[in-house]
Amino acid sequence: MSDATGSDATGSDSTGTPTSTPQAGRFPLLTPAGLSADQRAVYDSIAGPPRGNGPFTVAYDDGALAGPFNALLFAPAIGNAVQVLGAVLRFGGTLDGRLRELVICAVSAELDSAYEWYAHSRVAATVGIDEDELEHLRNGSMPPTLDAAERAALDFTGALLCGTTISENHHAAVFLHFGHAGVAELSLLVGYYRMLAGLLAAGNVPAPGTVPESDDTPRPETSTFDTTINKGRNP
Numbered sequence: 001m002s003d004a005t006g007s008d009a010t011g012s013d014s015t016g017t018p019t020s021t022p023q024a025g026r027f028p029l030l031t032p033a034g035l036s037a038d039q040r041a042v043y044d045s046i047a048g049p050p051r052g053n054g055p056f057t058v059a060y061d062d063g064a065l066a067g068p069f070n071a072l073l074f075a076p077a078i079g080n081a082v083q084v085l086g087a088v089l090r091f092g093g094t095l096d097g098r099l100r101e102l103v104i105c106a107v108s109a110e111l112d113s114a115y116e117w118y119a120h121s122r123v124a125a126t127v128g129i130d131e132d133e134l135e136h137l138r139n140g141s142m143p144p145t146l147d148a149a150e151r152a153a154l155d156f157t158g159a160l161l162c163g164t165t166i167s168e169n170h171h172a173a174v175f176l177h178f179g180h181a182g183v184a185e186l187s188l189l190v191g192y193y194r195m196l197a198g199l200l201a202a203g204n205v206p207a208p209g210t211v212p213e214s215d216d217t218p219r220p221e222t223s224t225f226d227t228t229i230n231k232g233r234n235p
Contacts, residue, residue, distance in 0.1 A: 045084075107157065
């Protein structure tokens with residue numbers, strides 16, 4: 001029987017990932033009994049639907065939140081604003097669900113964010129993104145099955161991850177398909193998941209069922225998107 005967090009009585013989430021052994025990283029895991037009133041309000045917003053009953057682990061069996069959500073409790077006023085923005089981007093935005101998850105998975109892969117890849121590769125499977133497309137994204141390459149709008153969005157994503165300037169060509173391609181509203185939403189979507197990846201990296205927070213990396217784990221020094229999604233260059 002599933003609870004509001006998406007985990008079940010057998011100690012695994014809806015994907016079969018074990019949830020009974022929480023992994024904290026650098027942020028101590030906070031369980032519901034020890035939360036302040038402000039923290040509990042943020043907790044309830046995160047652990048309940050629609051986020052809490054999705055296809056990935058949001059809370060462990062003891063109630064502690066997984067991924068970036070536990071860290072947000074340490075700064076509840078800011079954490080609440082962050083989780084509200086995330087909920088609007090995922091559940092109240094205008095971008096197509098498939099496009100949204102392509103972008104999030106591309107950001108997760110580029111920034112090597114284990115929890116975000118764990119979570120959103122699972123969401124991706126529910127909105128029509130297949131294993132071959134996910135493998136291309138994981139490797140930092142453009143899936144050949146994308147349509148023109150999706151390709152423009154991923155090119156734009158790569159450019160945003162590269163630096164602080166966007167070429168006229170990248171902007172024009174996204175504007176053609178999505179208009180000013182789409183440019184704004186896509187930019188905020190990339191920025192939001194980039195922010196979460198930074199929080200996860202700061203806390204060395206692992207995906208459920210894994211352990212945190214050691215501080216001396218080798219990291220890639222260059223981006224795989226430099227040549228495959230033309231980051232920061234005119235297409």
